[in-house]
Amino acid sequence: MSHENALVGVKVVIDAGPTYEDIDPVRFLGNRSSGKMGFAIAEACVAEGADVILIAGPVALATPGGVACRVDVRSALQMRDAVMKVIDNADIFIATAAVADWRVAEYSSRKIKKNASGAPVLELVENPDILAEVAARDPRPFVVGFAAETDHVAEHAREKLERKKLDMLAANHVDENIGIGADDNALELIWPGGSETLPRASKSQLAKTLVARIAARYHARKAT
Ligand code: PMT
Numbered sequence: 001m002s003h004e005n006a007l008v009g010v011k012v013v014i015d016a017g018p019t020y021e022d023i024d025p026v027r028f029l030g031n032r033s034s035g036k037m038g039f040a041i042a043e044a045c046v047a048e049g050a051d052v053i054l055i056a057g058p059v060a061l062a063t064p065g066g067v068a069c070r071v072d073v074r075s076a077l078q079m080r081d082a083v084m085k086v087i088d089n090a091d092i093f094i095a096t097a098a099v100a101d102w103r104v105a106e107y108s109s110r111k112i113k114k115n116a117s118g119a120p121v122l123e124l125v126e127n128p129d130i131l132a133e134v135a136a137r138d139p140r141p142f143v144v145g146f147a148a149e150t151d152h153v154a155e156h157a158r159e160k161l162e163r164k165k166l167d168m169l170a171a172n173h174v175d176e177n178i179g180i181g182a183d184d185n186a187l188e189l190i191w192p193g194g195s196e197t198l199p200r201a202s203k204s205q206l207a208k209t210l211v212a213r214i215a216a217r218y219h220a221r222k223a224t
Helices: 036-047 076-089 130-135 153-163 203-223
Strands: 011-016 021-024 027-029 051-056 069-072 092-095 102-104 124-126 142-149 168-173 184-191 194-202
Touching: 011 036, 011 076, 021 102, 027 102, 036 051, 036 092, 036 203, 051 076, 069 076, 076 130, 092 130, 092 203, 130 142, 142 153, 142 203, 153 168, 153 184, 168 203, 184 203, 194 203
Parallel strands: 011 051, 011 092, 051 069, 092 142, 142 168
Antiparallel strands: 021 027, 102 124, 168 184, 184 194
């Protein structure tokens, strides 16, 4: 592991992986996020000397060596609580998690049975937007969001950067072969006033470049 020391003494909170929104004791709403991108970023931050807290949704990944603390959660509400518990002390927040936008309005403590009256109708309610909540804090850490898009990646990404008032946003195109669940990714990195394309590479390679860019902009902002 190479130590460039760009983040020595810097406290970084990263959320990663999917969230699962339980419907009943056997069923849930989820998504295909594996946590690989977020865990690779955690590893790259450690390599730069950062103190890393990793908040992980349900993933099957080992904690990268040197991560100071890992908190495992299942749902979006649990992920929000875990992030908010530690965010006061964070210098940088990186939101790589694929947080479910909705959860069921009412969890059924009994398995929902098939019956003659047909398929159940699930009422959904919106989950809190963890990234927007962190970005709205004052004071706040340096905030890096992600955007997973299947189309018009750059347009949607610029809109999210501005609407959520982020310091930086990494947008990725997602389909069956790249981005979500896959080993490779490609990122369109944008920040107020600039952008950079990070072409397709392994998530661990991309994470190193991304973390170098985050460190540079974090230090530049601190110096102003
Ligand atoms: O886990 P992998 O298999 O490695 O895949 C990586 C990834 C594709 C999941 C990752 O690179 C990625 O794009 N993460 C963000 C996925 C996402 O939910 O994008 P979004 O466009 O819906 O959300 C935008 C941003 O808001 C994200 O930073 C997300 O973490 C955050 N968000 C969204 C909803 C919500 N309720 N709370 C949030 O914090």
